[in-house]
Amino acid sequence: FNITTFTHILEGYKTSKEMLAHGASASTFADWWAYKMEVQDAIPTNACLMAEQGMLVSINSDDAGLQRRLNQEAAKSVMYCGMSQHDALKMVTINPAKQLKIDSVTGSIKVGKQADFVLWNTNPLSVYSQAQQTWIGGTKYFDIDTDKQLQQQLEAERAALIQKVLMADDDAKAGDKDGYKQDEPEWHCEDQGDWWQISNHLHLHGHSH
Numbered sequence: 001f002n003i004t005t006f007t008h009i010l011e012g013y014k015t016s017k018e019m020l021a022h023g024a025s026a027s028t029f030a031d032w033w034a035y036k037m038e039v040q041d042a043i044p045t046n047a048c049l050m051a052e053q054g055m056l057v058s059i060n061s062d063d064a065g066l067q068r069r070l071n072q073e074a075a076k077s078v079m080y081c082g083m084s085q086h087d088a089l090k091m092v093t094i095n096p097a098k099q100l101k102i103d104s105v106t107g108s109i110k111v112g113k114q115a116d117f118v119l120w121n122t123n124p125l126s127v128y129s130q131a132q133q134t135w136i137g138g139t140k141y142f143d144i145d146t147d148k149q150l151q152q153q154l155e156a157e158r159a160a161l162i163q164k165v166l167m168a169d170d171d172a173k174a175g176d177k178d179g180y181k182q183d184e185p186e187w188h189c190e191d192q193g194d195w196w197q198i199s200n201h202l203h204l205h206g207h208s209h
Contacts, residue, residue: 020053049081
């Protein structure tokens with residue numbers, strides 16, 4: 001059998017020629033090394049060294065914080081070994097799409113593909129860049145101006161609720177002390193559904209199982 005993509009592969013620079021001969025690509029962390037025995041010899045130039053050998057390379061992370069900043073993770077290859085900005089961006093756009101075999105529908109902006117893109121206020125490889133809009137499948141999911149308005153509305157609502165609590169009598173301030181005693185529903189492996197929505201509904205309206 002053939003392996004399509006090695007993931008994590010933080011020491012991939014050691015075997016990049018062999019992986020290339022096998023026909024495999026690599027999806028590595030950008031800036032993690034020497035934090036456990038398996039990556040004792042990992043180096044920050046791993047991604048660009050594999051790319052220099054002709055491998056298809058992408059940047060990934062299984063950490064929620066780094067997943068939101070893969071643009072800056074890609075920029076580190078520009079800093080560490082002079083990779084071009086264009087090639088660095090490809091490591092977090094079209095390259096992973098190719099590895100996942102979905103490059104015909106996403107990974108780049110092209111007629112006939114899904115309109116998946118982010119609008120930035122400056123160079124996306126800059127640490128000062130800030131996402132202004134996020135579009136997925138041609139639908140705008142995030143707009144920074146709208147988000148600011150929503151934050152202002154939430155802050156006003158929060159202030160009003162706090163004031164209401166402060167003005168309430170002692171019985172009202174006591175609240176429902178037994179609310180936390182509600183049993184959680186029993187989930188099973190075969191259960192399907194939007195668990196966030198179900199859980200939120202149960203906590204708002206009470207439940208039994």
